Amino acid sequence: MNNSRIWSIVIFAAAVLIFGLSWIIIGSQAGHNLTDAFLVTVAAFLTLSILSFLYKDNPYYKFAEHLFVGVSAAYWMSVGFWSTFVGNLLPRISPSLCTYFGVPYKGFDIFFFIPLILGVFLLMRLSSKMGWLSRWSLAFIVGTTAGLNLIRYLRSDFISQVSNTFVPLVTDWRGIGPFFSDFSLSITGQFAMSLSNWVIFVGVFCGLIYFFFSKEHKGAFGYASRMGIWVLMITFGASFGYTVMGRVSLLVGRLTFLFHDWLGLVK
Amino acid sequence: MKRQVPVIITFIVGAVLIVSVFFPPAERLGENFSVFFDIIAVFAFFLGGGNLIRIHGNKIYRRQKDWAFSAVTLTGFIVMLAAGLFKIANPNGITGDVAATGSLFQTLYYNIFYPLGSTMYALLAFYVASASYRAFRAKNKEATILLIAAFIILLGRTPLGVYATGWVPESFSLLQIPNLAIWIMSSPNLAGQRAIMIGIALGVISMSLRLILGVERTYLGVDNE
Numbered sequence: 098m099n100n101s102r103i104w105s106i107v108i109f110a111a112a113v114l115i116f117g118l119s120w121i122i123i124g125s126q127a128g129h130n131l132t133d134a135f136l137v138t139v140a141a142f143l144t145l146s147i148l149s150f151l152y153k154d155n156p157y158y159k160f161a162e163h164l165f166v167g168v169s170a171a172y173w174m175s176v177g178f179w180s181t182f183v184g185n186l187l188p189r190i191s192p193s194l195c196t197y198f199g200v201p202y203k204g205f206d207i208f209f210f211i212p213l214i215l216g217v218f219l220l221m222r223l224s225s226k227m228g229w230l231s232r233w234s235l236a237f238i239v240g241t242t243a244g245l246n247l248i249r250y251l252r253s254d255f256i257s258q259v260s261n262t263f264v265p266l267v268t269d270w271r272g273i274g275p276f277f278s279d280f281s282l283s284i285t286g287q288f289a290m291s292l293s294n295w296v297i298f299v300g301v302f303c304g305l306i307y308f309f310f311s312k313e314h315k316g317a318f319g320y321a322s323r324m325g326i327w328v329l330m331i332t333f334g335a336s337f338g339y340t341v342m343g344r345v346s347l348l349v350g351r352l353t354f355l356f357h358d359w360l361g362l363v364k
Numbered sequence: 365m366k367r368q369v370p371v372i373i374t375f376i377v378g379a380v381l382i383v384s385v386f387f388p389p390a391e392r393l394g395e396n397f398s399v400f401f402d403i404i405a406v407f408a409f410f411l412g413g414g415n416l417i418r419i420h421g422n423k424i425y426r427r428q429k430d431w432a433f434s435a436v437t438l439t440g441f442i443v444m445l446a447a448g449l450f451k452i453a454n455p456n457g458i459t460g461d462v463a464a465t466g467s468l469f470q471t472l473y474y475n476i477f478y479p480l481g482s483t484m485y486a487l488l489a490f491y492v493a494s495a496s497y498r499a500f501r502a503k504n505k506e507a508t509i510l511l512i513a514a515f516i517i518l519l520g521r522t523p524l525g526v527y528a529t530g531w532v533p534e535s536f537s538l539l540q541i542p543n544l545a546i547w548i549m550s551s552p553n554l555a556g557q558r559a560i561m562i563g564i565a566l567g568v569i570s571m572s573l574r575l576i577l578g579v580e581r582t583y584l585g586v587d588n589e
Binding site for chain 2: 136137139140141143144147148150151159160161163164165166167168169170171172173174175176177178179180181182185186197198199208209211212213215216217219220222223229232233234235236237238239240241242243244245246247248250251254255258259261262278279280281282283286288289292293296297298299300301303304305307308325326327328329330331332333334335336337338339340341342344345347348350351354
């Protein structure tokens, strides 16, 4: 038996001992039962298994990762089945199944057989002979996405965004004195509000110039494009900072679980 | 027929959805098609599940490398699926909410799915920290701007930001780091996001038109498939 195998067995035995003891100790505490203690211990084991990847890829991480793949696939399948299949399809095609599943019947609609048939066609993808039928369902999905997105993006991400960019560059002018005497972000701070509007208007304009590749970025166009890069860099920096905060707060949540819910070290 | 019918379906569905916007009586079509889309998406989930069983089942059957982990995937999948589809231990039986308190599905969600998912994302905090080290080296003007913006946002959301610039008078409150962070988010960040959004919208619109008109057919795959 080589050294790494011995180490693997030792680590496995230690893990079994630690989590076994944790289960017994938590289960024996007042206000806990063995089932709850087992579930908390399992959650702690899975959390630590994922975090063990920070050291290197290892069997515990692989175990947790593979479990996550299986469980999440089944989770979304179950949620989709009950919320969409039973919640939206059955009330339109079968009163008896609605009664069985306890969902309100909304009246028969023959058109709801279209998604049912296309859904079955989609499953044909698993068959080598009938796989081509799944293209019909895919075509429906692509057509729906294209039709809905064309209008949605045109309205909300193009027209309304362009419209919101045309803002007054000097807001509520009350003279030079008040303009330069209040640098606050409040409603009375004319300077900050006007500056914001300038930054938004010029920033969007320059950002779009940066994305315009049909003309060489030289001269005045080049300066505007350069300013566009700076605006985009601020955006990426802000998004980066925001993402870091989000991930750290998730980590704090997991550490709180380990030290409060599992170990009980933090009250 | 294998290629023509899908192109015709895409054209009809896409065109009907666009035309329905201009005819209020047909507006319901758009809603119905969205529901149809969701229903087909559920079948896509089942297709994904079938594929998962096929791939991992094959791996176990052929005793390929790491087949034991495939067994873990399949076990997790089957147990969670059974708990969800059959509503095992659901206090209200088959008519109850799938995630009702006390059900096996909810127990598995809170003790397996949630810890795994949130830790997986939390793990990224460490990799973001390592990425920060590389990104936060002010090598040129652009990197310096990115560094300053990220630094202000991070500092603005911590007590240190409030403490460091709390002495700045209220009439200059824009210079207080938490306010500066808010201003960056609502002005320059908004401008950049908006430029990106407008660019994406133009891309989506042109791609949608290409799909509806049948110019773009790559989603159909190759002929001999």
